Amino acid sequence: MHTAIKEIKSHRYGDGDAIVVKGWVRTRRDSKSGVSFINVYDGSCFEPLQVVAPDSLNNYGTEVLKLTTGCSLIVSGRLVESHGKQQALELRAEQITVVGWVEDPESYPMSPKRHSIEYLREHAHLRPRTNVIGSVARIRNAISQAIHRFFSEQGFLWVASPIITASDCEGAGEMFRVSTLDLQQLPLDEKGEVDFDQDFFGKEAFLTVSGQLNAEAYACALSKVYTFGPTFRAENSNTSRHLAEFWMVEPEVAFSDLDESAALAESLLKAICQAVLSERRDDLQFLSGFVDADLIGRLETLVGSDFIHINYSDAVAILEQSGREFEFPVFWGADLSSEHERYLTEQHFKAPVVVKNYPKDIKSFYMKLNDDGKTVAAMDVLAPGIGEIIGGSQREHRLDILDARIQELGMKLEDYDWYRQLRRYGTVPHAGFGLGLERMVAYVTGLGNVRDTIPFPRTPRNASF
Numbered sequence: 170m171h172t173a174i175k176e177i178k179s180h181r182y183g184d185g186d187a188i189v190v191k192g193w194v195r196t197r198r199d200s201k202s203g204v205s206f207i208n209v210y211d212g213s214c215f216e217p218l219q220v221v222a223p224d225s226l227n228n229y230g231t232e233v234l235k236l237t238t239g240c241s242l243i244v245s246g247r248l249v250e251s252h253g254k255q256q257a258l259e260l261r262a263e264q265i266t267v268v269g270w271v272e273d274p275e276s277y278p279m280s281p282k283r284h285s286i287e288y289l290r291e292h293a294h295l296r297p298r299t300n301v302i303g304s305v306a307r308i309r310n311a312i313s314q315a316i317h318r319f320f321s322e323q324g325f326l327w328v329a330s331p332i333i334t335a336s337d338c339e340g341a342g343e344m345f346r347v348s349t350l351d352l353q354q355l356p357l358d359e360k361g362e363v364d365f366d367q368d369f370f371g372k373e374a375f376l377t378v379s380g381q382l383n384a385e386a387y388a389c390a391l392s393k394v395y396t397f398g399p400t401f402r403a404e405n406s407n408t409s410r411h412l413a414e415f416w417m418v419e420p421e422v423a424f425s426d427l428d429e430s431a432a433l434a435e436s437l438l439k440a441i442c443q444a445v446l447s448e449r450r451d452d453l454q455f456l457s458g459f460v461d462a463d464l465i466g467r468l469e470t471l472v473g474s475d476f477i478h479i480n481y482s483d484a485v486a487i488l489e490q491s492g493r494e495f496e497f498p499v500f501w502g503a504d505l506s507s508e509h510e511r512y513l514t515e516q517h518f519k520a521p522v523v524v525k526n527y528p529k530d531i532k533s534f535y536m537k538l539n540d541d542g543k544t545v546a547a548m549d550v551l552a553p554g555i556g557e558i559i560g561g562s563q564r565e566h567r568l569d570i571l572d573a574r575i576q577e578l579g580m581k582l583e584d585y586d587w588y589r590q591l592r593r594y595g596t597v598p599h600a601g602f603g604l605g606l607e608r609m610v611a612y613v614t615g616l617g618n619v620r621d622t623i624p625f626p627r628t629p630r631n632a633s634f
């Protein structure tokens with residue numbers, strides 16, 4: 170049996186306790202008195218454990234002086250009160266077993282010096298060994314667990330939505346096609362050539378861009394559901410906010426409208442921030458230094474304040490009156506760029522903002538048309554430092570209006586037949602939204618780029634590791 174370092178730090182153990190720890194060397198420092206101080210981490214918490222390897226460890230003594238960053242170890246010994254300021258207890262080693270040496274330490278890419286975040290991206294398989302990516306991983310986990318807890322406590326059911334699908338939820342054509350490598354499985358076209366457009370055993374199929382349409386089917390029977398899984402977008406955007414593969418949380422509620430969805434989004438974001446504040450203060454403290462920002466203060470402010478709710482038309486008016494020269498022009502009917510979004514949250518309101526009722530022409534086909542005939546019951550939640558973090562809407566539950574919209578956009582009714590049936594058989598107003606997990610983690614950690622908030626980022630031309 171061995172003990173996680175987190176357990177030692179949580180004061181469940183005291184002076185004199187015998188324990189075994191398994192982990193990796195972060196640093197080694199040798200004192201003149203013939204004692205080495207080895208910082209060992211195991212990922213269970215931010216702080217490493219200080220292992221003191223004294224001279225008396227003679228059978229292993231020479232090996233201790235060969236230990237370098239990254240070596241894996243099993244250390245057994247006794248906890249003693251530490252003279253150092255960094256920790257209350259340290260582990261006085263009685264036996265150290267090196268499980269794996271670092272071959273050629275000079276070439277080890279994760280030396281203990283501070284590496285740039287861009288450098289770490291090029292070593293995605295080793296970067297979880299660094300403080301910064303370890304902290305991000307623990308915070309991402311805390312956020313994921315908090316999301317499940319939040320919905321479970323509110324009576325939502327977690328529904329798995331399919332990853333392979335024929336439906337383009339956003340109608341934007343940004344889908345990856347699913348292919349088989351076995352050409353013999355593909356049908357031939359009239360010329361007798363392999364027909365790559367008929368790929369999924371003779372049908373077209375894609376990776377899902379969103380689980381929403383499927384979530385709607387379940388909400389229209391089980392009332393309150395959510396999906397939480399990977400989604401895919403074949404958009405060729407090289408920005409700090411876009412990934413080709415990202416995780417989305419999508420609640421969907423029957424007998425519900427846009428305002429209720431906005432309120433649900435606000436309480437979800439607050440619950441997430443509260444959970445990270447209470448569970449991952451150690452990582453927040455470290456990351457605050459790393460990104461040079463008061464992350465704890467920022468999250469506490471978000472939890473304690475009411476979000477601003479405004480209409481798209483008012484947001485446009487604010488931007489027009491700002492006197493700013495934006496890269497993309499602002500006018501009623503234009504989509505908001507990230508620069509516009511960040512102006513609203515960071516400069517104007519200095520708070521998260523929910524923008525509602527966008528022009529129908531810049532939003533998806535499934536959104537409920539408002540009585541003005543020009544806008545839809547859509548919302549985006551904008552967070553300081555990131556911009557759009559949530560996109561959602563009340564759904565169009567009236568079949569005639571939905572059909573008109575699908576046709577107006579040049580889409581085919583038959584492609585959405587099953588979705589349209591939900592409107593023919595016991596239709597009901599319903600609403601929901603999607604929260605991008607990587608953008609949420611980017612907001613909480615202060616890291617500006619979603620490539621650093623997912624373990625292995627997929628971006629255009631980059632699917633290694």
Ligand code: 4AD
Pocket residue numbers: 338339378379380381402404410411412413415417419420557558559560561562601602603604605606607608619
């Ligand atoms: O605004 P989006 O496209 O909305 C939907 O997909 C709806 N079907 C959701 C729903 O109503 N159930 O995406 C929702 C969120 C965005 O606000 C953003 O946080 C994230 O998903 N997102 C991305 N994150 C990383 N990379 C991308 N390429 C993303 N595209 C969207």
Ligand code: MG
Pocket residue numbers: 549557559560
């Ligand atoms: Mg959106």
